Amino acid sequence: MKWGTKYGPDYVNRLYGMVRRHLSGEFNFVCLTDDAQGIRAEVQCLPIPPLNLQLKPGQRDGAWKKLTTFEGDLHGLRGTALFLDLDVVIVGSLDDFFTQRGEFLIIKDYHRFWRFGERIVGNSSVYRFTLGAHADVLAHFRGxxxxxxxxxxxxxxxxxHFLHKQGKLSYWPAEWCPSFKYHCIPTWPSNYWKPPFVPKNARIVIFHGEVNxxxxxxxxxxxxxxxxEPALWVGEAWKG
Incomplete structure (x- = not known):
């Protein structure tokens, strides 16, 4: 999904290039967007369904628009969908993301030392679902x-939380989707001379927080x- 001006069309184009290199067989690459200008022809650009959030003055809609991927009829699209944030970097095969067992799969949100106890929250940078199968998620939110x-x-x-209560929430293997800032940056003080690295068995590196x-x-x-230090491997992987 791409809306607003934070990410330009180059992010979409690079993401398509990475998927093409790391996913076997044919696929349909869709970008839900409010501006298709500059996006490569291989990408099917479709409007973001209206969410009609009731925002307070100065409040931003954040990532709530992602919930529109759960429309019962999303522009007539059918099949299995793998949602990818625009700012991820793909470094390994994506094939297993389509064969991993589970009704709804998402990244298990990264542990922070200041948060105690088990958390069921997922990180929605990468999630897989059957198109149209979870329309109740969006319907409940709208209501x-x-x-x-x-x-x-x-x-x-x-x-x-919504899908966990239904017994439908599952997580990707932890090593598949490491966080750049938590798992790729060497520990202090070696971060001053050792460059960030790609963790073993990583497939998609997630960029969230202060680094893109x-x-x-x-x-x-x-x-x-x-x-x-400069992560030179990003330049090798993050390209159209």
């Missing part, structure tokens, strides 16, 4: 928008008193 936004921090927390792929490639971390 309880204010309540859901008050109870849940973001769309992935709402989504995870161009920053990682340039050795830039948008956090005070933090340092990373």
């Amino acid at each position: 309880h928008m204010a309540e859901a936004q008050k109870q849940y921090r973001n769309e992935q927390e709402f989504l995870s 792929p161009p920053d990682a490639l340039a050795g830039k971390r948008n956090k005070r008193f933090a340092h990373i």
Whole structure:
């Protein structure tokens, strides 16, 4: 999905290129977007379904738009869908993401030392589902928008809890989708001379928080008193 101006068409084009290199066979690559200009011809661009969020003044809609992927009829699309955030970097085969058993699969959100206890929340950078099979997720949100936004921090927390209660939530193997900032940056102080690395068995590296792929490639971390060396492997993987 691409909306607004944070990510340009180059992110879509690079993502398509990575998928083409790492997924066997034929597939349909779809971008739900409000602006298809500059996106390569191999990508099927379709409008983002309306969500009609009731926002307070100055409030942003965040990633709640992702829930529109669960429309009962999403532009007539059918089959198995693998949702990928625009800013991921694919470094290994995607084939197993389509054969892994489970009704709904998502990244198990990364452990933070300040959060205690077991968490069921998924990270929605990569999730797989059958198109049209979870229309109740979107219907419930549309009918309880204010309540859901008050109870849940973001769309992935709402989504995870909703499907967990139905017994439909499963997680990818942890090594498939490592976090760049948690799993790829060498520990202090070696991060000052050792470059970020690709963890063993990684398939998709997730960029969330203060680092995105161009920053990682340039050795830039948008956090005070933090340092990373250039991750040159990003330049090899993150291309159209």
